[in-house]
Amino acid sequence: MEKVIRHLTKDVIKVLKAGDFILFSGILYTARDQAHKKLLDLIKAKKPLPFDLKDKVIYYCGPTPALHGQVVGACGPTTSSRMDSFTPQLLSKGILAMIGKGQRCAEVIAAIKKYQAVYFSTYAGCGALLSQCVKSKKLICFAELGTEAVFAFEVEKFPLITAIDAQGGTIYE
Amino acid sequence: MRKVSVKIIEDKVKSLSIKVNTHLRPDVLSALKKALRLETKTLARKALNAIIKNAEIAQEKSIAICQDTGLPVVFLELGAEVYIGQNITEIIINSVAQAYRQGCLRASLQRDPILRQYKPEYKPAIVHTDIVNGGKIKISLLPKGFGSENKAQVKMFNPTSSWDEISDFIVQSVALAGASACPPYIIGIGIGGTQDFACLLAKKALLLPIDKKSNAKIAAMETNLLQRINKLKIGAMGLGGKITCLGIKILTHPTHIAGLPAAVNISCHALRSGSVVI
Numbered sequence: 001m002e003k004v005i006r007h008l009t010k011d012v013i014k015v016l017k018a019g020d021f022i023l024f025s026g027i028l029y030t031a032r033d034q035a036h037k038k039l040l041d042l043i044k045a046k047k048p049l050p051f052d053l054k055d056k057v058i059y060y061c062g063p064t065p066a067l068h069g070q071v072v073g074a075c076g077p078t079t080s081s082r083m084d085s086f087t088p089q090l091l092s093k094g095i096l097a098m099i100g101k102g103q104r105c106a107e108v109i110a111a112i113k114k115y116q117a118v119y120f121s122t123y124a125g126c127g128a129l130l131s132q133c134v135k136s137k138k139l140i141c142f143a144e145l146g147t148e149a150v151f152a153f154e155v156e157k158f159p160l161i162t163a164i165d166a167q168g169g170t171i172y173e
Numbered sequence: 174m175r176k177v178s179v180k181i182i183e184d185k186v187k188s189l190s191i192k193v194n195t196h197l198r199p200d201v202l203s204a205l206k207k208a209l210r211l212e213t214k215t216l217a218r219k220a221l222n223a224i225i226k227n228a229e230i231a232q233e234k235s236i237a238i239c240q241d242t243g244l245p246v247v248f249l250e251l252g253a254e255v256y257i258g259q260n261i262t263e264i265i266i267n268s269v270a271q272a273y274r275q276g277c278l279r280a281s282l283q284r285d286p287i288l289r290q291y292k293p294e295y296k297p298a299i300v301h302t303d304i305v306n307g308g309k310i311k312i313s314l315l316p317k318g319f320g321s322e323n324k325a326q327v328k329m330f331n332p333t334s335s336w337d338e339i340s341d342f343i344v345q346s347v348a349l350a351g352a353s354a355c356p357p358y359i360i361g362i363g364i365g366g367t368q369d370f371a372c373l374l375a376k377k378a379l380l381l382p383i384d385k386k387s388n389a390k391i392a393a394m395e396t397n398l399l400q401r402i403n404k405l406k407i408g409a410m411g412l413g414g415k416i417t418c419l420g421i422k423i424l425t426h427p428t429h430i431a432g433l434p435a436a437v438n439i440s441c442h443a444l445r446s447g448s449v450v451i
């Protein structure tokens with residue numbers, strides 16, 4: 001199964017099965033280690049978040065700067081398991097999906113099931129290729145983190161492999 | 174004595190820094206193409222095709238092969254007859270940083286590893302220096318991505334341990350890396366020396382072309398490991414299939430009668446390295 005998805009909703013997620021390959025067109029929010037830590041610190045302190053997490057697709061990515069005339073530099077996924085300890089909380093705040101690379105821990109799989117979310121992997125180590133899918137890039141928050149800031153990427157036909165589906169099915173043995 | 178100008182070193186290091194980050198090593202590229210011929214699993218084939226396409230785009234557009242342009246690790250061989258008149262380590266660190274900035278590579282280095290309160294920077298590359306005979310300078314650069322560096326392992330075996338025990342440890346290290354460090358992998362093994370030296374050897378082994386034959390004894394170990402690792406069926410990007418590892422290189426060094434250090438340094442498929450000789 002290979003199809004283009006423009007609106008990622010709970011209904012769409014429900015029917016995705018581990019191993020399904022899709023092309024996603026829409027908005028991704030980049031967030032990696034330090035952005036996760038900051039978001040969780042704010043949640044813990046019951047402070048307002050710099051952006052609403054509800055229904056967001058979070059992409060574990062820290063891009064290289066854009067060359068002249070390009071939207072963004074290389075922008076492949078980083079290792080997801082480093083975000084494992086933060087993920088259940090973010091799912092409870094309504095994020096819809098995560099994109100990264102590699103396995104997730106049992107707690108994350110359970111939380112994905114509980115919140116009917118999905119975890120995708122994308123072409124790991126293919127930052128140049130993936131940069132060609134990014135049509136615009138906007139800084140959202142945490143500029144002081146450099147590459148680890150949160151950016152909104154508008155992507156067109158971004159390749160995704162359903163790695164852990166809403167039923168807890170996974171491509172990793 | 175041979176006098177070498179600072180400017181030449183700077184220029185060579187700068188162009189090397191850009192080149193290794195935008196041009197996939199030819200031996201790795203041909204191993205990937207061979208893997209694609211052997212692989213039959215659909216998703217793994219898709220992944221291999223993407224990796225090859227990525228290398229083409231990176232080279233054509235001068236974009237980094239991977240956004241993790243690594244912690245730049247430099248191996249410097251400095252001829253004993255060379256005279257520079259300035260600190261070559263500083264020259265290299267500054268030149269790498271300048272090239273990274275100019276080439277839109279990523280500032281990935283955190284000055285304070287504990288509190289992590291600084292914005293990521295371009296400095297400092299790590300420089301390992303060997304003084305060698307003659308009047309030449311050889312500079313090798315290995316930008317080491319941390320997705321794979323995080324999976325490095327070292328173990329101190331007994332001197333009476335068998336090769337089987339060591340190879341079990343190596344295979345387990347790769348199994349632990351799983352899908353997280355961007356397989357298919359290239360694996361550097363360092364055996365002997367001290368604990369830290371074995372780690373350094375393992376990293377140095379990644380500089381060796383994977384299509385170059387090692388001596389017969391080592392080659393047999395490498396082949397045996399390659400077969401065992403491919404049986405893990407992690408596959409390209411963890412999508413299963415025949416190809417988990419593209420190549421293995423082992424380096425050895427004399428060690429103490431009481432020990433047997435063994436280190437594993439895993440590289441992702443985006444193995445970037447290159448050398449210049451001045």
Ligand code: SF4
Binds near residue numbers: 443
């Ligand atoms: S492990 Fe290698 S290919 Fe993967 S993200 Fe890190 S540097 Fe890039």
